[in-house]
Amino acid sequence: MTEGHPDGVGNEHRHGYTAEKTSHLKRLRRIEGQIRGLQRMVEEDKYCIDILTQVSAATKALQSFSLELLDEHLSHCVVEAAQKGGAEAEEKVREASDAIARLVRS
């Protein structure tokens, strides 16, 4: 697990997503609500197909969240590393490619 602030104290730059923190938290709370809704559906013996529909909706919401996060990561962290060039650029691209592969395969 990488530390939260690799750039250190006093550095204005955080991560790509910092500016969007509030909107990200709102999204994640909505997804948490969807998961709790699923628990209620199971408790109330709702029809399997209706539960599956809600699972698909929650999965899609998680997927959109990750695509937004990835876009911000490319726009900020990857672009900055590319400008520094060399090993750091390569490392950031490799890391992003691995994350994309995990998303595509999940």
Added chain:
Amino acid sequence: MTEGHPDGVGNEHRHGYTAEKTSHLKRLRRIEGQIRGLQRMVEEDKYCIDILTQVSAATKALQSFSLELLDEHLSHCVVEAAQKGGAEAEEKVREASDAIARLVRS
């Protein structure tokens, strides 16, 4: 939204997943924990790639949940409808196919 007990009060048969209710609820609570973990990571400005890794894990957990639910649905509701035959069998298969398409595309 289909009602929870289409077969009516006093009918022993519920849905395919009823027997597995406790295990389903446990799984969904674990996924809820993953989503809350994601909120903490965003709040603490964790590194985007680490967040993306957690989102992939939660997505995979949701996917496994839906595959289990679907398997139970096929084993119970679809098999029973097939035994009754006719329009009910057709309707259940069409409904299951639609749910599968939503899963594959999400």
Added chain:
Amino acid sequence: MTEGHPDGVGNEHRHGYTAEKTSHLKRLRRIEGQIRGLQRMVEEDKYCIDILTQVSAATKALQSFSLELLDEHLSHCVVEAAQKGGAEAEEKVREASDAIARLVRS
């Protein structure tokens, strides 16, 4: 690999998809054309993003094909096995669930 005609010679019933053979072959030939189009794009040094767009289109076409095949399999083989009941029904459902899992995860 299961044999083509498990029900033996002289049995009118083939697989779920036999009736749809012509339409399936047409679809697969179109997908083959998409893959050859991709080879041409690579040979002509087309822009990566345009190639990726075509790969997504071919992937979606394969996915639709598999969803149609699966729907026919449920409607015919699984429904018939369910009507026979017992171990055969269970086996067919397990087999279908495994195929669905492979689709969802691919």
Added chain:
Amino acid sequence: MTEGHPDGVGNEHRHGYTAEKTSHLKRLRRIEGQIRGLQRMVEEDKYCIDILTQVSAATKALQSFSLELLDEHLSHCVVEAAQKGGAEAEEKVREASDAIARLVRS
């Protein structure tokens, strides 16, 4: 459709994937072979589940191909655009994000 050589004649730089052209073509020919194998299976009335297994294999092969292409695109085109900075960097990131979203959703 973007032109093959946006950088013009005489420019040594092509696309990220040019160096890998031979390996890409080999991969695509193998996928074409898988699609033709599927046509044979349909023609010979092979068992639906076996066909579905082969469709999943072809889908995974297409997916790996697109992940490799995307990695090369990020390593070359996006990194170079980032070094130029400004509107071009933004445009390349947006374009890559859109391609990733298409992959994740297909």
